Amino acid sequence: MSKHDYISDGSPASSRTTVESLRERPRAKVLIIGGGINGVGTFRDLALQGVDVALVERGDYCQGASGASSHMIHGGIRYLENGEFRLVKESVTERNGLLRLAPHYVKPLKTTIPIFSTFSGVLAAPLRFLTHKQHGTPKERGAFGGTVPRHEFKGRTKALQELPRLNPGVKYTATYFDASVHNPERLTLDVLQDGQKAAGGNGTARAANYVSVTGIGDEGVQLRDELTGEMFSFTADVIVNTTGAWVDLTNEALGSPSQFMGGTKGSHIVLDHPALFDACQGSEIFFEHTDGRIVLIYPMGDRVLVGTTDIRADMDEDAVCTDEEITYFFDLIKHVFPDITITRESIVYSFAGVRPLPRDDAEHPGFVSRDYRIEHGDREIAGTNVPVLSLVGGKWTTFRALSEHMTNDVLTILGHKRKISTAKLPIGGGADFPPTETDIQAWIARRVSDDLDAARVEGLLTRYGTRATDVITYLAAGEDRILHSTRELSLREIEFMVRHEQIGHLIDVLIRRTSLAFRGLVTAELLTELAQALAGPLGWDTARVAQEITHAQDVLRRFHGVPVHSPIS
Ligand SMILES: Cc1cc2nc3c(=O)[nH]c(=O)nc-3n(C[C@H](O)[C@H](O)[C@H](O)COP(=O)(O)OP(=O)(O)OC[C@H]3O[C@@H](n4cnc5c(N)ncnc54)[C@H](O)[C@@H]3O)c2cc1C
Known part of the structure; x- marks a missing residue:
């Protein structure tokens, strides 16, 4: 089994209305293949243009x-080393934009670089940049509204005062502010829902998960409903291939093979380790490891994220974090915090993915260009020549700008004019997000009721941004109960997710609608209770509930290194 091709007995029509609509009206102006952030971002932009x-x-x-x-x-200042100035400029602009447009999920990130040798190595260029900036105009500071301190250099003594567990061999540290996305999965959903909302329910912005492109037939592109196994055809005037590291495989399925991609695998582990967490003092530690790679130790919530590797990927194999990579991570922690001992028991989750990088024969994968490009091709589909645009590359940080470029290319082909720019449009639950901690507390206080205490309202605001208002209204409209196995979810909230967030499997809720798996909070009891809670609204029978539990256990064990023992029945 791969995590992509699990076929079940089928789910009720109610959860798959979009798939039904794709089957009933099997054409659109544009078909986007791939629901990662770049496909979804392009979907939103095109929907906003009325396409x-x-x-x-x-x-x-x-x-x-x-x-x-x-x-x-x-901001990608490390790409200065590769001379990728266009990408750096765009990344800084986009980072600053996302801090304003998606403040519910994108937050300032304090980053500290410990330096052990001299101004050489991969971080040399960024450091020269920072040093230079230190004496120049701190242009970037304005982006944080002047509320975040600028970068700072500290000598050994001060650095060790601030981070006492740091390797005493440190020469100095550089601290600056970047940004991080706390909930990438939910931000992707927000972008998607913005697109659906833009079409105002008129059926012109349709997105379906668990539907794959498998090939091409006489009547169009062949799609397969991965929940039922059913096949159907679909046609469009333009095809956008945003399948990331799978772009070449998708083009092959479309009958026009390409050799654009040369992805590299990167893994991470998540640790429950209070001493390591404290040692970071709230700062992401970003540094050059002894092998010259840039790695990070990043306290997130009450966990610590450690990554990452950069290994040429074999697309025939599933990307998983290997034992060897775990040893590498332990090594890099030892390098920075030599007196902290980590054992495998502290790992609560691991994950791996393939960077959709352009094909390149560079000896060191870390030096492959991180910039993106759009390849234009075409393919005869159902008797018509259809332009196929393939995205090669494209980082998370730059998804809005990339989506704008891709949309502009599509609009040119269709002969349409852009109606609206996404540069200043708030994203999903980022709209009207309370700007300060005081405003956040006031927002929460206004929504506390007999049924919802402050902690629960805060949890909803963290999960949904200001879209939490819709969730709260939904919760209040019927009888509700918090699950026994987690204080973070209630029956009606799960029902809300089923109605609005296209849940195909139990694992979707654990990994992508919530961060329960990431934080290592999945228990056998939670699996059972959650699967049973989903069963009603999704129409799952007992056999399907059991199947979903096994599937979730399998995905967690094989792809995330999490053993969850069978529920006691
Ligand atoms: C380890 C690692 C660390 C990274 N760190 C950062 C970072 O800190 N900051 C940053 O900005 N970027 C980072 N990146 C890069 C960033 O995550 C990616 O470049 C970006 O998410 C790519 O998005 P995408 O939508 O193009 O591709 P993907 O997210 O890979 O989406 C492609 C989608 O296409 C789907 N698909 C494939 N084949 C088919 C088919 N036949 N039919 C239908 N669908 C199909 C896949 O299931 C997949 O969901 C990192 C990447 C990795 C791997």
């Missing part, structure tokens, strides 16, 4: 590279 657009994702949204990133929305 009839359909998107299909073979698994769940954000299950590819978009769900495997280091969570950084970064």
